[in-house]
Structure formats: structure tokens, C-alpha cells
Amino acid sequence: MTKTEGPTAATPHGRHPTANPLQPTGVRDLHLTDSVRSARDDARAQGGQAGEWMPYLPASTTPHCPPGVDPADLVWAETVAPGGYTHKVLARGSRLRFDDPTGDACAHLLLFNALEPVERLNVADTQKIPWQAYLGVNHPLLSGDGRVMAVVPGDSSGRHDAFCGTTTDAWNERKYGDARPEGPSPSGRGLFVKAAAKHGLSRRDLPPGVSFFQGVRVEADGALTWRGSAGPGTHVELVAEMPLLVLVANVAHPLDPRSAYVVGPLRVHAWRGLATGPGEERFSATPELHRAYLNTVDYCEARGL
Amino acid sequence: MATSRTEETVPTAKVLNNYPTTSGGTVATAVPVGAVYAEGSPLDWGASLVDGAVVLDERVAPNAPWSAVVAKGHVLTIVDVGGNQSADCIIYDAHDPQERYSVPDTLAWQGNAYVRTGTVLRSNEGRPLMTVVANEIDRQDTIGGACGKESNTLRYGHHVMFHHGCRENFLAEAARRGLGVRDLVSNLNWFMNVPVEADGSLGIVDGMSAPGRRVAVRAETDVLVLVSNCPQMNNPCNDFNPTPLRMIVVDPGRPAGAGEATSQSTPEDVA
Numbered sequence: 001m002t003k004t005e006g007p008t009a010a011t012p013h014g015r016h017p018t019a020n021p022l023q024p025t026g027v028r029d030l031h032l033t034d035s036v037r038s039a040r041d042d043a044r045a046q047g048g049q050a051g052e053w054m055p056y057l058p059a060s061t062t063p064h065c066p067p068g069v070d071p072a073d074l075v076w077a078e079t080v081a082p083g084g085y086t087h088k089v090l091a092r093g094s095r096l097r098f099d100d101p102t103g104d105a106c107a108h109l110l111l112f113n114a115l116e117p118v119e120r121l122n123v124a125d126t127q128k129i130p131w132q133a134y135l136g137v138n139h140p141l142l143s144g145d146g147r148v149m150a151v152v153p154g155d156s157s158g159r160h161d162a163f164c165g166t167t168t169d170a171w172n173e174r175k176y177g178d179a180r181p182e183g184p185s186p187s188g189r190g191l192f193v194k195a196a197a198k199h200g201l202s203r204r205d206l207p208p209g210v211s212f213f214q215g216v217r218v219e220a221d222g223a224l225t226w227r228g229s230a231g232p233g234t235h236v237e238l239v240a241e242m243p244l245l246v247l248v249a250n251v252a253h254p255l256d257p258r259s260a261y262v263v264g265p266l267r268v269h270a271w272r273g274l275a276t277g278p279g280e281e282r283f284s285a286t287p288e289l290h291r292a293y294l295n296t297v298d299y300c301e302a303r304g305l
Numbered sequence: 306m307a308t309s310r311t312e313e314t315v316p317t318a319k320v321l322n323n324y325p326t327t328s329g330g331t332v333a334t335a336v337p338v339g340a341v342y343a344e345g346s347p348l349d350w351g352a353s354l355v356d357g358a359v360v361l362d363e364r365v366a367p368n369a370p371w372s373a374v375v376a377k378g379h380v381l382t383i384v385d386v387g388g389n390q391s392a393d394c395i396i397y398d399a400h401d402p403q404e405r406y407s408v409p410d411t412l413a414w415q416g417n418a419y420v421r422t423g424t425v426l427r428s429n430e431g432r433p434l435m436t437v438v439a440n441e442i443d444r445q446d447t448i449g450g451a452c453g454k455e456s457n458t459l460r461y462g463h464h465v466m467f468h469h470g471c472r473e474n475f476l477a478e479a480a481r482r483g484l485g486v487r488d489l490v491s492n493l494n495w496f497m498n499v500p501v502e503a504d505g506s507l508g509i510v511d512g513m514s515a516p517g518r519r520v521a522v523r524a525e526t527d528v529l530v531l532v533s534n535c536p537q538m539n540n541p542c543n544d545f546n547p548t549p550l551r552m553i554v555v556d557p558g559r560p561a562g563a564g565e566a567t568s569q570s571t572p573e574d575v576a
Contacts, residue, residue, distance in 0.1 A: 118486045122450065122456075122491070123409070123450075123491055124448065124449060124450020124451070124491040124492070125450055125459075127448060127450075127507060128448070128449055128450050128456075128460075128508070129456065129459045131506055131507065132506060132507065133501050133505040133506075133507045134505035142456075142459070144453065144472065144489065145455045146454075146455025146456050146457075146458050146459050147455070163412050163413070163418060163448075164412060165407065165408070165409025165410060165413065166409070168410060168430050169430065170430055170431030171414070171431050189429070189430075203403050203429070204403045206429065207490050207491070208490065209409075218418045220503070222417040222418040222444065222501070223417050224413070224418060254413040255416070288459045288460060291459045291462065291463070292459050294463075295455065295458060
């Protein structure tokens, strides 16, 4: 069972002087806020603490800088809580890395062209164009407009899924009895709705997505079988081949067979880099990928990117 | 890429062929229109798979889009008139089109990657939109997505960019219903065959359907059904021979012949 409680509240002034010694100590007792000045002091005293899941600003201060990456190059560093979500606009060429430190993270991902969000991840094309249903190294994440939005240059997990998408409220209510985004078993879609709204997008804009770190395979009769995690300490990397709006929900996979809502923290890092260029092997690894890159480069160059 | 061009050559538009029009005549045209089925192709127009009063009975020409609202409880039969003709399909809640068909929800709820009799076609909110109540081929596809001008360039090369595609059909038909590109999502492909092999290889291969084969789907709520009669000529999703579809909606709650709607068929077909 994963931890569900958040970071404990601060105790900047110790125990409240008027606390009733007969009552158990609550959060109320930890804060002296009976005037504007004391409330301000109380609030300000809470800063500077570290929580288990939080963004690290500036990104170079992350306690989990990926190996081989200069912290000065980082543009995004965050640990997403179990049942949490995050989102970011990344420049073309950015490297994005997800880490699953516990083996129980599940990074549900949606991608949009940050400049024209009607261009977005198209899972059908992402499986059909490469002639391959399972995500792995050099697998492109394609839009419906014939362009490669991102590619997977590195993957130490190999347990991913492009069939099942993320969870809905209906699914989680049936499975766990609750799907509220503020509750104990939020649905991925419920979190995506909030993340999208912060970029002016609505549920109309949310296509099927992919997820990383919890694998699914298709049997000969079509049955979707759960393979789960490759264990703690795996990671997957992406290259942003165009300016991307990235939405991430860290929620239990729809086919997770456990009755408890089990999901671990998800680490997210991104750093500056260059988009894949014609000189790189990946650019023309397959005829389909080559033409997808030609389309992306054509788009980006015309836009002056 | 540089193209060699002789200075003195002035390109002239050539009339390529005579093409049938929706008005019933023909027009001589230089437009490279998509192919339609060869003369003599066997066609079986079939009939509804489910008994009931006919609410709607329409024919969809090769390459063309189609849409209709199907009321809760009514059953839509799609007839694969010429055999192995992919009918790309997206379904919307007629009263709230932001709730629409979802491939991953449909697959995750049933725990299977293929669509067969009994498959509940679910929305992006996990709710039932339609149910497959009868099906005359082994399995139906919902993994292969839709073709489009742009994705065709990835699969076949930029020389096919001018081809018409299902994404264009969807956009044109969606626009008639007040919907647009934000409303296009991964779809169903009735009568298309996309196996997933053990190593994850997948692709569109020769179909398992035949002239007159049918699938029937019952509306679980009022739905808008958007269909593209696939114009693809670069893979076997329509056997390289685009043929018509027949769409029949019946109300099983009323006996056949009771107050039936007159056929709203478009002109036969355009071969």
C-alpha cells in the first residue's frame, strides 16, 4: 500500500500556546495566526522545506539529477505524487526523462503541439505507422498530422502500454469506489482534465494516451494481459521533436490487478538539447520514421523554430 | 529536391477521364479523383441484421463520408456491399459530442484488443455508446486508426499526399455537424483486419470479409455516428477496390413495415 498522507505541517512556533492540553494536537495547534503579522510570519516560516513530491526550482537544485546530465541544463525537475499530475511546455529539442524509483509509478502521457494544440498525440498512428504496438527504443510518438512529436531514445523498463489509455471516473468508481480528483483513487482522465484546463484546453481536447512503466501484452486471441512493472529504478527518455505541451498523470494503470490503488512517486526531469537531426542514425532508422522527421523538420523550419 | 525541367516545356492540364457526378451525369475532369471499384465487382446489398421498422436506409458511395443520429435502442446495420471495404467510424453522444468513442476504454473494459459480438463501444468517460449485437466476420478492428493525407506520407511517401483520406472525410462530415479537428479521435474500422502478433508487430493485412457481410450495433444512448467509406488505395483495407456501404437503421421495438421511413439513398453508387 502506498503512502497517502502528504508532508506533515510545519511547526514553526512549536505548540500553540493556547492549545487545550486535553485535546490531541492537530494542525490548528501548530500555527499562530491570530493577527495579520503572525499569520504572515507563520506562512513565511513554512517555506524552504522539502517534501516527498514537489517541483524543484530552479530545476538545477533537484536532488535526483539524471546521470550524465549537467544540472545547469535542466529546465524541469519534479517528483509527482502518487495520484498526482503535472504539465509543462517544452522547447523543441528538450530531453524528457521519467524515473520510476519504486517500480509502482505509471506515467500516463498526452502530447500536444504547443503552438497549435489541435495537433496532438495519435495513438493509432503511433502503433500503426511503425508496424509495432509496443513502445520501445526509437519508437516515435506521432501526431495525427504525420509528424513525429517525440521519440524514445532510451528505455530501461520495456513495460509500457499504448492500448488501454488511462482510467476514467466510471472505471475507478467501479474498481475502487471513488474517482474524485481530490480523493484517494483519482482517475487519470480527471487529472488530465485539470492539467489541460490550465492551458485553455478541455475534455474535448483529450485523445487516447500512452503510459509508461506498467506493461500490457496482447495474446493471440486479442486478450490484454498485464505484465506490470520491470521493478524499481527504471527510466524512459523522450526527445521533444517540436515544441510540446506535455501532460502527465501518475495514476494506477487501468489493468492493475491489485484491489488497492497502488502507485508510486514519479520523477520527471527535462533538459536542454537539440532535436534529432539528419546526421543521426535515428533520423532515418526506418522509412516511416525518416518521412515523419522530414515532415516535422519541414514544419519547424517554416515556423522559424 | 531538385527536379529537372526543360525550359521550353509549358505544362498543360490534361483531362484524365470522365467521372460520374452526384447529379447523375458525368464530368470530364483533370482532378485525380480516387479510384472506385472495377466494373463487374460482385455487390451484395444485403439487409438489416436485426428485425424492426426501418428508420433509415442509405447508401454510401466509395470514398465518401456519412453520418446519422441513431436513437437509443435502434440498431444500425452496416453492410460491406463489395467485401473488405473498411468503414472508418467514430461515435459521439448526440447530446454532448465531447463524450465520444474511445478505443482504450473500449479495449480496457473488455480486456481484449479486438471487437466482436458483445463488445460494448465505450466513450472517453467509460460509458456505453453502442453494443455490437451481431457480426458476420471473425473480428473487427479498432487499433488501425484512420488514413489521412499526412499519415499516408509516412506510410507510402510524399507522392501520395494528394490522395483523399478518411481524416479528410471525417473533417468534412464533422463540419456539417458542428464538429472539427478537436473532435477526431482514434476510431473503429468495420471490416478491416489488423492482427497484433506475438512480438507486437501489427499492420493492416488482407481482410476476412466478403460481399454482403454485416455488422450490427445497437445504440445505448442517442448517438451521432460518423463514417468514412475509406478511399485508401495503398493498402488492403478496401482490397484496393473501394466499394459502397449500406447503412440501415431499424427500430426493433416496432415491427418491420410499421411506419417505415422512405429510403434516403443517395444515387446508387458512382462506378
